[in-house]
Amino acid sequence: MLAEATRDPDAMSGTRASEDRAGTAAVALGLRLLSFGPIVILALLVLAISLLTPNFLKPVNIGNILAQTAVIAIVAMGQQLVILTRGIDLSVGANLALATVIGGLVFRVSDSAFLVILAMLATGTLVGFVNGAVYVFGRLPHPFIITLATLSICRGLALELSINHTTMRGMPAGVNYLGETSSLGVPNSFFVVFGVALLVLVMMKSMVWGRWTYAVGGNPKAAVEMGIPVKWVLVSTYAFAGLCAGIGAVVLSGRTGASSPLYGNLLELDTIAAVIIGGASFLGGRGHLGHALVGALMIGVIRNALNLLNVDVFYQMIAIGLIIVLAVEADVLRNHLEGRARTNQARAQ
Amino acid sequence: MSAAPVLSVRDGHKRFGAVHALKGVSLDAYRGEVLALLGDNGAGKSTLVRCISGVHALDEGEIRLDGDVASLSTPALARGAGIETVYQDLALFDNLTPAQNFYCGRELAFPKWLPRGLRFLRAREMDREAASVIDRLKVRLPRFDAPVALMSGGQRQAIAVARATVFARKVVILDEPTAALGVRESRKVLDLVRQLRDEGNAVILITHNMEHVIDLADRAVVLRQGRKVGELKPERANQQELVSLIVGAEA
Ligand SMILES: Nc1ncnc2c1ncn2[C@@H]1O[C@H](COP(=O)(O)OP(=O)(O)OP(=O)(O)O)[C@@H](O)[C@H]1O
Numbered sequence: 265m266l267a268e269a270t271r272d273p274d275a276m277s278g279t280r281a282s283e284d285r286a287g288t289a290a291v292a293l294g295l296r297l298l299s300f301g302p303i304v305i306l307a308l309l310v311l312a313i314s315l316l317t318p319n320f321l322k323p324v325n326i327g328n329i330l331a332q333t334a335v336i337a338i339v340a341m342g343q344q345l346v347i348l349t350r351g352i353d354l355s356v357g358a359n360l361a362l363a364t365v366i367g368g369l370v371f372r373v374s375d376s377a378f379l380v381i382l383a384m385l386a387t388g389t390l391v392g393f394v395n396g397a398v399y400v401f402g403r404l405p406h407p408f409i410i411t412l413a414t415l416s417i418c419r420g421l422a423l424e425l426s427i428n429h430t431t432m433r434g435m436p437a438g439v440n441y442l443g444e445t446s447s448l449g450v451p452n453s454f455f456v457v458f459g460v461a462l463l464v465l466v467m468m469k470s471m472v473w474g475r476w477t478y479a480v481g482g483n484p485k486a487a488v489e490m491g492i493p494v495k496w497v498l499v500s501t502y503a504f505a506g507l508c509a510g511i512g513a514v515v516l517s518g519r520t521g522a523s524s525p526l527y528g529n530l531l532e533l534d535t536i537a538a539v540i541i542g543g544a545s546f547l548g549g550r551g552h553l554g555h556a557l558v559g560a561l562m563i564g565v566i567r568n569a570l571n572l573l574n575v576d577v578f579y580q581m582i583a584i585g586l587i588i589v590l591a592v593e594a595d596v597l598r599n600h601l602e603g604r605a606r607t608n609q610a611r612a613q
Numbered sequence: 614m615s616a617a618p619v620l621s622v623r624d625g626h627k628r629f630g631a632v633h634a635l636k637g638v639s640l641d642a643y644r645g646e647v648l649a650l651l652g653d654n655g656a657g658k659s660t661l662v663r664c665i666s667g668v669h670a671l672d673e674g675e676i677r678l679d680g681d682v683a684s685l686s687t688p689a690l691a692r693g694a695g696i697e698t699v700y701q702d703l704a705l706f707d708n709l710t711p712a713q714n715f716y717c718g719r720e721l722a723f724p725k726w727l728p729r730g731l732r733f734l735r736a737r738e739m740d741r742e743a744a745s746v747i748d749r750l751k752v753r754l755p756r757f758d759a760p761v762a763l764m765s766g767g768q769r770q771a772i773a774v775a776r777a778t779v780f781a782r783k784v785v786i787l788d789e790p791t792a793a794l795g796v797r798e799s800r801k802v803l804d805l806v807r808q809l810r811d812e813g814n815a816v817i818l819i820t821h822n823m824e825h826v827i828d829l830a831d832r833a834v835v836l837r838q839g840r841k842v843g844e845l846k847p848e849r850a851n852q853q854e855l856v857s858l859i860v861g862a863e864a
């Protein structure tokens with residue numbers, strides 16, 4: 265081994281230079297195309313569907329899509345941050361349901377929109393915090409199990425607290441306003457999505473916290489070695505995902521004017537699907553706000569279109585499943601192309 | 614070298630379950646000196662380094678900085694105390710750009726009264742600083758705004774070494790910094806090592822390359838199976854002795 269280190273592994277350099285340059289350009293082009301893939305697919309979907317059914321692009325229907333997508337979009341933004349740090353949150357749907365039920369219980373004693381909203385947001389954040397704290401300080405190898413456990417606990421708690429009512433009617437006017445009313449022809453829930461998106465954008469792009477979530481997702485070991493408080497980054501990420509579930513609860517309760525322990529069923533899968541088909545990497549470290557939003561919109565558009573076309577629900581599921589496979593393959597291809605780019609670099613040296 | 618050591622480890626022990634990785638290692642490092650830390654695979658070199666840089670805590674023994682017992686229980690504390698480390702696996706973030714890698718964990722940000730994580734990044738300032746450092750160190754990068762994932766092994770190593778160079782104030786530890794490099798790139802890294810030494814840092818260099826040791830090191834400490842088995846001034850004349858200390862055979 266001592267002799268080996270003195271050998272020169274640099275002998276390859278200088279060969280096949282022009283060929284490499286062409287290869288490098290092709291790889292760069294491929295990576296660029298992949299990064300725009302989801303948006304292109306969304307645009308093609310919209311185009312194809314609007315040709316199939318003229319109702320699709322009517323303002324009323326677009327308003328419908330936005331309103332129906334709002335909850336998935338909001339919760340997906342939290343899920344996206346969790347996935348960015350190499351995690352997963354299976355509890356978001358049940359967390360949302362529990363938050364609506366707690367909000368409903370508060371509404372029984374007070375019709376203050378402020379208190380009801382506060383209760384929902386606090387519930388969501390607390391559940392998220394517990395997820396993160398148990399995962400990190402309980403030294404679990406992966407967040408899968410703990411969020412699966414809180415999924416079960418939240419759903420059970422929501423059923424228990426609602427005393428087996430499947431729906432509890434009534435929400436304060438302020439909550440209905442956020443979830444149901446429209447302003448300037450645009451559903452108010454869209455503005456909620458917009459607000460959350462703005463917040464997430466600032467946190468991820470401009471704040472140290474956002475940089476740290478990328479670092480933790482990119483290389484957790486190095487994040488420790490570079491002195492990043494990895495444990496707190498993770499706990500706060502799960503707490504934030506919980507907060508997003510709480511915001512989703514406000515919007516959904518507002519839209520339906522009710523709360524229910526059955527809300528948010530399979531929302532964890534929808535949000536994970538949204539993040540992945542939007543183009544974020546399931547392996548962590550790679551992804552941004554746009555991925556969650558584009559993915560959520562894609563799911564919303566597919567659901568809406570198949571409704572308009574009177575297609576059975578199970579075809580919706582199959583369609584979304586196929587797109588997930590496509591998205592994951594695109595991620596694999598991206599990693600492959602990056603490997604190619606790296607070897608090209610080494611040879612060009 | 615008559616001055617007091619800037620860093621000294623006293624009788625350090627470290628166990629990983631049944632593995633006794635460090636068995637009472639002592640070592641001194643002086644400003645303006647390159648100390649080679651040698652030993653066969655598994656001798657405990659990286660473990661010792663990781664104890665000094667705050668990743669692991671010593672089970673027994675102490676680490677002194679400028680004569681005072683230092684609490685280096687986290688990497689942030691060690692970095693804050695002026696100890697920079699180039700880890701064997703580089704500790705780079707593939708998804709971040711070179712500048713982002715440089716400042717990761719100690720971002721320039723404002724306002725100061727907020728907790729660190731909630732501050733706002735001074736992105737342009739960090740880009741500018743990092744670019745000027747990369748330039749000064751004559752590291753050639755294809756693009757400055759691309760993630761590190763797209764760069765070659767040599768470029769990545771250069772980024773990791775350059776990062777330590779910028780922030781070094783007392784002690785710089787390099788764990789096999791030339792392992793993945795060709796002759797030309799190795800030479801560049803060794804130039805950086807000299808520069809670090811000349812700036813008054815204590816440099817601890819781990820390498821398996823005897824040429825580099827004889828070229829560069831003022832002193833060499835040899836570990837074998839977690840014990841310090843020798844310390845000498847490496848010269849061409851005692852290269853054989855050095856090698857047999859490392860592998861454990863009698864010369
Ligand atoms: N985190 C850990 N957990 C358990 N055992 C460990 C850990 N880190 C190191 N060891 C063990 O400690 C011993 C010393 O390892 P270390 O990495 O310090 O050797 P090294 O001298 O750096 O070797 P190399 O030249 O291969 O890098 C080995 O037996 C290794 O298996």
Ligand SMILES: [Mg+2]
Pocket residue numbers: 658659660701788
């Ligand atoms: Mg090692």
